Amino acid sequence: MSNKAWGGRFDEELDAIAARFSASVDVDGRLWEQDIDSSIAHVRMLAGQKIVSTEDAEQVVAGLETIRASIERGEFEWDADKEDVHMNIEAALTKAIGEAGGRLHTARSRNDQVATDMRLWTRQACHSIAGDIDALLAVLVDKAEAHIDFLMPGYTHLQRAQPTRLAHHLLAWVEMLERDRSRVLDAAKRMNESPLGSAALAGTTFPIDRAATAEALGFDRPMQNSLDAVGDRDFLLEAVSALAICSVHLSRVAEELVLWSSQEFGFVQMSDTFTTGSSIMPQKKNPDMPELVRGKTGRVVGSLVNLMVMLKGLPLAYNRDLQEDKAPVFEAFDTVHDCLAVLAGAIGSASFDKARMADALQAGFLDATEVADWLAARGVPFREAHHVAGKLVHQAHQLGKKLAELPLETYQQAHASFDATIFDALDMETAVERRDVLGGPARKRVTKAIEELRGRLEARRGS
Numbered sequence: 475m476s477n478k479a480w481g482g483r484f485d486e487e488l489d490a491i492a493a494r495f496s497a498s499v500d501v502d503g504r505l506w507e508q509d510i511d512s513s514i515a516h517v518r519m520l521a522g523q524k525i526v527s528t529e530d531a532e533q534v535v536a537g538l539e540t541i542r543a544s545i546e547r548g549e550f551e552w553d554a555d556k557e558d559v560h561m562n563i564e565a566a567l568t569k570a571i572g573e574a575g576g577r578l579h580t581a582r583s584r585n586d587q588v589a590t591d592m593r594l595w596t597r598q599a600c601h602s603i604a605g606d607i608d609a610l611l612a613v614l615v616d617k618a619e620a621h622i623d624f625l626m627p628g629y630t631h632l633q634r635a636q637p638t639r640l641a642h643h644l645l646a647w648v649e650m651l652e653r654d655r656s657r658v659l660d661a662a663k664r665m666n667e668s669p670l671g672s673a674a675l676a677g678t679t680f681p682i683d684r685a686a687t688a689e690a691l692g693f694d695r696p697m698q699n700s701l702d703a704v705g706d707r708d709f710l711l712e713a714v715s716a717l718a719i720c721s722v723h724l725s726r727v728a729e730e731l732v733l734w735s736s737q738e739f740g741f742v743q744m745s746d747t748f749t750t751g752s753s754i755m756p757q758k759k760n761p762d763m764p765e766l767v768r769g770k771t772g773r774v775v776g777s778l779v780n781l782m783v784m785l786k787g788l789p790l791a792y793n794r795d796l797q798e799d800k801a802p803v804f805e806a807f808d809t810v811h812d813c814l815a816v817l818a819g820a821i822g823s824a825s826f827d828k829a830r831m832a833d834a835l836q837a838g839f840l841d842a843t844e845v846a847d848w849l850a851a852r853g854v855p856f857r858e859a860h861h862v863a864g865k866l867v868h869q870a871h872q873l874g875k876k877l878a879e880l881p882l883e884t885y886q887q888a889h890a891s892f893d894a895t896i897f898d899a900l901d902m903e904t905a906v907e908r909r910d911v912l913g914g915p916a917r918k919r920v921t922k923a924i925e926e927l928r929g930r931l932e933a934r935r936g937s
């Protein structure tokens with residue numbers, strides 16, 4: 475932007491390095507659609523309030539629509555000398571329609587303009603992420619349903635702990651992502667207030683109608699305080715916090731896919747379409763996609779830290795520091811969008827290995843809890859039952875046997891209450907089916923959870 479364009483205040487041009495340093499259009503150019511929408515709402519309101527003439531307002535709207543079309547066609551010439559998206563569009567408008575273009579900025583400042591644009595952009599980005607999450611959820615629910623018969627070890631401390639179902643595990647991911655989705659939408663709800671009309675910081679002397687612009691832009695209401703409206707970016711902290719939590723979840727999912735696709739686990743085979751080879755080891759098929767999802771978490775969490783630090787200690791109201799909000803917000807949304815899409819593809823095309831999971835259930839004494847529960851169900855205090863089961867595990871371990879391979883006498887030596895029905899309890903299918911509690915892995919519980927989730931996903935698709 476030429477300093478001359480700011481009016482009579484300047485004798486000299488901005489230094490070249492200062493100009494490059496402060497220009498933001500390469501980043502905020504992405505707000506063009508919101509910028510045009512908010513300008514149209516503003517100028518229509520100005521005409522409605524008789525602050526500008528209807529003819530001028532119509533010319534401005536037509537001019538902005540022409541600019542919209544030229545941006546859509548990729549023909550608009552962005553100019554870093556014009557600093558940011560707002561100045562680029564306004565300059566093009568004035569060039570196209572002349573004097574009337576200069577009236578658009580009446581009763582407005584770039585400070586309320588950019589705050590409005592960012593709220594509009596982020597609101598729609600939150601809704602779009604919610605849709606991306608739904609797409610991944612649909613894949614997970616399908617996989618859960620298709621693999622309802624697959625038993626697998628559940629882990630604590632990454633040690634085999636108790637038997638469960640693959641579907642139960644996949645539905646745990648679903649629950650994590652459901653909460654992420656609701657957090658993102660919650661942020662979208664709270665940010666849905668209009669800063670427009672706050673002008674530079676203290677409102678305007680013109681008789682504007684803030685409720686009209688708020689309504690035209692789909693906001694719930696105008697923001698109550700002009701200093702707050704232009705000076706805070708907590709709505710971005712909230713949205714990016716929700717994304718950061720989501721990407722931590724995605725990273726955990728990704729980590730399990732990496733582990734499960736290792737030779738050591740062998741629970742899952744990623745498809746060729748979502749794996750890569752090695753340039754040196756011909757046998758390799760690497761789970762790069764989940765690794766990258768895991769790795770990209772740093773970008774999203776980093777974006778949150780970036781925003782927090784940028785905002786901390788800023789005095790009210792607008793400060794140019796706030797211009798730095800855009801890159802981390804765009805980066806966080808872009809990254810989470812890609813990660814969700816990649817995981818949906820990778821999981822959707824992966825195949826799970828029933829036999830490997832069943833094999834893993836055989837070693838590791840996953841039935842030890844069954845032994846303790848069997849005794850406790852017959853009146854033995856759980857602590858004592860736990861001790862007895864532990865002793866039996868110890869004995870079996872020393873003999874190189876499984877619990878089911880110990881003779882009944884050994885059980886009865888450990889505790890007089892044992893009878894032959896203990897061996898039924900040691901069957902893995904039975905062990906899973908007996909976990910017939912809300913939230914547990916018994917088939918009918920998991921099937922019900924799948925049905926409920928399907929209903930919810932369908933209702934959302936319909937709405």
Ligand code: ARG
Nearest residue numbers: 498558584585588794796797
């Ligand atoms: N590009 C600026 C930003 O994103 C727009 C607001 C400029 N306001 C100002 N007072 N210099 O923050």
